[in-house]
Amino acid sequence: MESTTQQCLSLAVSTVVFALRPHPSTGRTTPWLPLVRRIREPYEGLWALPGGPLEDDQDLADSAGATLLRTTGLAPRHLEQLYAFGNVDRSPGERVVSIVYWALVRRDEDARAIDGDNVEWFVADDVHGLAFDHDVIVRYALDRLRAKITYSPIAHAFVTDEFTLAQLREVYEAVLGRALDPANFRRQILAQGAVEPTGRHVTGTSHRPPALYRSNPAHSRHSLTIEETS
Amino acid sequence: MESTTQQCLSLAVSTVVFALRPHPSTGRTTPWLPLVRRIREPYEGLWALPGGPLEDDQDLADSAGATLLRTTGLAPRHLEQLYAFGNVDRSPGERVVSIVYWALVRRDEDARAIDGDNVEWFVADDVHGLAFDHDVIVRYALDRLRAKITYSPIAHAFVTDEFTLAQLREVYEAVLGRALDPANFRRQILAQGAVEPTGRHVTGTSHRPPALYRSNPAHSRHSLTIEETS
DNA sequence: TCAAAAGTGTTATTGATACACCCATGA
DNA sequence: TCATGGGTGTATCAATAACACTTTTGA
Numbered sequence A, B: 001m002e003s004t005t006q007q008c009l010s011l012a013v014s015t016v017v018f019a020l021r022p023h024p025s026t027g028r029t030t031p032w033l034p035l036v037r038r039i040r041e042p043y044e045g046l047w048a049l050p051g052g053p054l055e056d057d058q059d060l061a062d063s064a065g066a067t068l069l070r071t072t073g074l075a076p077r078h079l080e081q082l083y084a085f086g087n088v089d090r091s092p093g094e095r096v097v098s099i100v101y102w103a104l105v106r107r108d109e110d111a112r113a114i115d116g117d118n119v120e121w122f123v124a125d126d127v128h129g130l131a132f133d134h135d136v137i138v139r140y141a142l143d144r145l146r147a148k149i150t151y152s153p154i155a156h157a158f159v160t161d162e163f164t165l166a167q168l169r170e171v172y173e174a175v176l177g178r179a180l181d182p183a184n185f186r187r188q189i190l191a192q193g194a195v196e197p198t199g200r201h202v203t204g205t206s207h208r209p210p211a212l213y214r215s216n217p218a219h220s221r222h223s224l225t226i227e228e229t230s
Numbered sequence C: 001t002c003a004a005a006a007g008t009g010t011t012a013t014t015g016a017t018a019c020a021c022c023c024a025t026g027a
Numbered sequence D: 001t002c003a004t005g006g007g008t009g010t011a012t013c014a015a016t017a018a019c020a021c022t023t024t025t026g027a
Helices: A060-072 A107-111 A134-148 A153-158 A165-176 A182-191 B060-072 B106-109 B134-148 B153-158 B165-176 B182-192
Strands: A010-021 A028-035 A052-053 A078-085 A097-105 A119-123 A197-203 A211-215 B009-022 B029-037 B051-053 B078-085 B095-104 B119-123 B195-201 B211-215
Touching: A010 A060, A010 A107, A010 A134, A010 A165, A028 A060, A028 A134, A028 A165, A052 A060, A060 A078, A060 A097, A078 A134, A078 A211, A097 A134, A097 A153, A097 B095, A134 A165, A153 A165, A165 A211, A211 B051, B009 B060, B009 B106, B009 B134, B009 B165, B029 B060, B029 B134, B029 B165, B051 B060, B060 B078, B060 B095, B078 B134, B095 B134, B095 B153, B134 B165, B153 B165, B165 B182, B165 B211
Parallel strands: A010 A097, B009 B095
Antiparallel strands: A010 A028, A010 A052, A028 A119, A078 A097, A197 A211, B009 B029, B009 B051, B029 B119, B078 B095, B195 B211
16 A cells, blocks of 8 residues: 655665775775765764755656766766665654665776765775764675675676776775685686677787677676666 | 755555465465555555555654554564665656565464455465556565575574474475475585574374474574664 | 786585485374 | 385585696787
8 A cells, every 4th residue: 555645754865886996005996985075964064975855756766876977977887776774763853764776886987087066985994984874874885795796797887898807807806805816717707608708909018918808788687686777 | 965855755665475375276385475455546456565654753664564464463573675666657646655675474473364454365476467566576576585595594484483394495495486305405404504403303293203493593694684673 | 038917727625416225103 | 014204325516716837928
C-alpha cells in the first residue's frame, strides 16, 4: 500500500564520489572523494557529502548525477545506489531521509575536473568528523567499493577507453591497498573475458611496449544490478 | 547539503517477505511471499507488496518490521534493506519513493502465522501482474536472496534454533532450486564455522539419528551489513 | 649491455565436485 | 535383514598463488 499521506520529512540524495589520486605522503595511488563545507545549520562549517534535496521532476540517479556535475564538473561514469539512511535521530531538527549513491570518476576526466565553491578533495580513508552520519556512509561506501571490485568489472570505470593491464592493475592495487602479482593478474583478467585487446601498443616506453586493451561491453553488466537511466 | 526544502512527494516503506513452503504442484519447498490486495486507486484490486507510508517517529527498518507484523503476525527474524525505488513515473499521479526491505520468516514461526485482511501468499517465482513496479522488485529480491545465500549465513534465518544439517540443506535447495550433495554440503557448512553442534540428536527416525546444530553467533555477522536496530 | 616492465611457463596448494562406502536406527 | 538417510573417505578437476624465466624496448 503506497498511501497518499502528506509527510513532514525531507528526502535528500547524496553521493560518495571516488577518484584515484596519489597519496600526499606515500605517493601511492589511493581513493579520494570531494566534500562540501556546510554553510548553514545544522553542522555549519563541517564537511559533508555533496548532495541536495530531491526535485519533484528528477529521478533518484539523475539527482545524484547532477550533484556530481555541480561538485566536480563531470558526468557520471559509474553511478550506483549505495543505501538509504533514514534513522529518526540522524539529523537534528527536521527528519531527513538520505538516499546515497556512489560514483567513480575516470583518471583522465578527473584531471580536467573543476571544483565548485566550498568543495575540497580528501583521502577517503582519512576522512572523519563529517556532518550527520556521513562518516559511517563513507566507510560503508569504501567497504562496498573494495568488495565489489573483486567480483565485478567496476575497475574499468576508473581507466580511459584504452588502457594497459598495468594501468588496470594499478586501479585494483589502489582500491585494495596491496600489490598484485602482474602475471596472475593478467591471466585472471583475460580469463574472465571483460577486456579485449585493441591490437595497438604504447610506444616510447623504456621497456617492452605494453598492449592496449578496451573493456568488453558484452561482459560488463551484471544481472544483479538495477538498470537506471543515469 | 541536506536542505530544508518542503517536498511534494511521499515516502513509503514496503517489504518482500519470504517464507519457505511446499510448491502446490511439485511439492518441493520453494520461496513464498505475502501480497496485499489494493483497495483504492491507483491499481485498485491488484496485488501489491505489503507496506505503507513512513511515519515521522519511525526508523526505516521499524516501518518494515511493523508491516511484517501487520501482514503475517510475526516479528522479523532477518530484515535487510533491498533498494530504494524512486523513478518519477513509477506511480501514476503522486510521486512516491519506496524504500524496500526484504525479510525472512522461520519455518516454525511461519506455521503459526496469521494473515491479515486482504492478504494472500503466493509462490514467489510465479508472481506477476503486480501493482506499480512491484514485479521488478520481487524479481530483484529473489535474485538477491539467491546470490546472498551463497556467501552469507542467511539460511539460518529460515530454520529453528536447533536444526539438522538436512534441514539447513533443504533451505539451500529450496532457495537455489537444485539438489545439493549432502556430503559436500556438510563439509562446506562445517568448514565455514557458522554452525556448531549442540551435542544432542533427533530420536525416533527410521534411520541413523541426525545430530542437532545451532548457528554460531560469533560468525553470523558480516562486515558489509549496515547495523540497524530492527 | 643493462635496467625495467611486459609477458609466458611451471609447480604447489587449495577448494569444489563426484561418488563409493560405512553407520545407526525402525520396521 | 532391509530400507533409509546420516555421516566419512577419497580421487579428480579447476582455480589460485608463488615465482623462475624469456622478451622487448630506451638509455
